[in-house]
Every structure is written in structure tokens, then in C-alpha cells.
Amino acid sequence: MGSKISKKTKSTKNSKSIFLKKKNSDTESKKEFFIESVSKFCDRCGTPYSTSDVHIVQETSSSTIIHFSCSNCLSNHIANFVPAIGTVSRMPINTDLTSDEIVGFIRSGKVSTDDVLDVYDRLND
Ligand SMILES: [Zn+2]
Numbered sequence: 001m002g003s004k005i006s007k008k009t010k011s012t013k014n015s016k017s018i019f020l021k022k023k024n025s026d027t028e029s030k031k032e033f034f035i036e037s038v039s040k041f042c043d044r045c046g047t048p049y050s051t052s053d054v055h056i057v058q059e060t061s062s063s064t065i066i067h068f069s070c071s072n073c074l075s076n077h078i079a080n081f082v083p084a085i086g087t088v089s090r091m092p093i094n095t096d097l098t099s100d101e102i103v104g105f106i107r108s109g110k111v112s113t114d115d116v117l118d119v120y121d122r123l124n125d
Pocket of ligand 1: 042043044045046047070071072073074075
């Protein structure tokens with residue numbers, strides 16, 4: 001009698017993979033949110049961004065740094081989103097760095113957005 005019950009409880013294998021899928025779509029929906037609220041199209045060529053063009057570089061409780069990379073013209077933008085006051089500052093980055101290198105650069109020094117702006121100023125000189 002007892003063995004029949006334990007057989008039933010073993011067949012809950014699928015619930016784990018559903019949970020993993022949900023976790024992934026959380027990041028996707030975050031990216032969709034940033035595309036929606038920060039930048040829907042590439043500033044340079046007007047190509048619509050997709051979630052694969054968006055990288056969340058740094059996320060803290062006070063702000064999120066998002067890197068947009070256009071798949072068409074390869075131009076880069078960095079945006080700083082401050083949820084508490086709902087503001088977004090966005091700047092183009094004219095550099096040959098790949099998105100991975102930019103992400104690595106920002107992560108390595110834990111730079112603030114001011115630092116990113118500073119680097120941008122220097123790149124423009
Ligand atoms: Zn573009």
C-alpha cells in the first residue's frame with residue numbers, strides 16, 4: 001500500500017527545468033524593459049535592438065549600467081538607469097573595444113558612471 005504512494009511522488013521531474021527556464025526569462029524580460037525604457041533603436045542607424053544586443057553590465061540597488069551594442073552598425077552605447085528617480089543617462093561610446101572588453105573594463109575597476117563619462121570625454125579628444 002505504501003509503495004504505491006512513493007511511486008507517485010517520484011514523477012515530479014519536470015518541475016526543475018521549468019524553474020530554470022523562468023530564471024532565464026527574468027533576465028530576458030529585464031532586457032526587454034531596458035530596451036523599452038532606455039533605447040528602442042540604434043541612435044546611428046535606427047536598427048531596433050533585441051535582447052541579444054543588450055548586456056546588463058552592473059546592477060546595484062541604486063543604479064543599473066546597461067551596454068547596448070548595435071548588431072547592424074556595431075556602434076556602442078552605455079546607459080545608466082537610476083530606478084529610484086526614474087532617470088536614464090545614455091552616451092555613445094566611440095571605441096574599437098568589443099562589448100566583452102567594455103564589460104570587462106567596467107567590471108574590473110567597479111567604475112561609476114562618472115568614470116565612464118570621463119573615459120568617454122578622453123576618447124573624444
Ligand atoms: Zn546601428
